[in-house]
Amino acid sequence: MTAAVRVGIVVGSESDLPVMNTCGEVLDGYGIGWEIGVMSAHRAGDVVRAYALAAPERGLRVLIAGAGAAAHLPGVLASLTTLPVIGVPLAATPLAGFDSLLSIVQMPPGIPVATVAVGPMGARNAGHLAAEIIGLFDDDVAARIKEERARMRSKVQLPEGFTFK
Ligand code: RP5
Numbered sequence: 001m002t003a004a005v006r007v008g009i010v011v012g013s014e015s016d017l018p019v020m021n022t023c024g025e026v027l028d029g030y031g032i033g034w035e036i037g038v039m040s041a042h043r044a045g046d047v048v049r050a051y052a053l054a055a056p057e058r059g060l061r062v063l064i065a066g067a068g069a070a071a072h073l074p075g076v077l078a079s080l081t082t083l084p085v086i087g088v089p090l091a092a093t094p095l096a097g098f099d100s101l102l103s104i105v106q107m108p109p110g111i112p113v114a115t116v117a118v119g120p121m122g123a124r125n126a127g128h129l130a131a132e133i134i135g136l137f138d139d140d141v142a143a144r145i146k147e148e149r150a151r152m153r154s155k156v157q158l159p160e161g162f163t164f165k
Contacts, residue, residue, distance in 0.1 A: 068092025
């Protein structure tokens with residue numbers, strides 16, 4: 001059975017897709033349904049507005065937006081919906097994502113965007129954070145998150161002579 005789509009990923013350009021698809025891979029690992037679309041806040045603001053307004057009734061519970069340069073996509077989405085919005089700053093200009101990071105993270109009070117790290121690391125963490133939000137009301141996802149945390153913890157290698165108590 002295909003999982004219901006709960007997470008909407010949007011990017012500002014087709015050039016953002018390779019990085020942001022890794023976010024979807026993380027969601028796949030938790031068995032969470034997701035979709036991805038390309039819609040720039042600058043070049044197609046009307047489409048972004050329609051997508052944000054339709055999101056709740058379409059069953060989406062979290063929006064993730066990845067964009068580079070003067071990255072307004074996450075903030076514009078957040079202005080149009082009360083669904084949680086996660087912003088992923090992408091490195092698309094000579095400023096290497098610092099421009100995008102500041103554009104996304106410096107939101108005014110009342111319209112938050114949960115901003116993650118620049119680039120691929122942030123794209124993956126956006127998937128993990130979205131899973132934690134979904135896990136608040138989905139016990140299967142919550143259980144998979146616990147399994148993933150245990151898997152990460154199992155990578156510990158103790159030095160000889162050190163006993164963990
Ligand atoms: C942003 O400008 C996009 O999110 C992308 O990261 C960057 C460059 O876009 P393209 O010129 O590759 O379309 O809006």
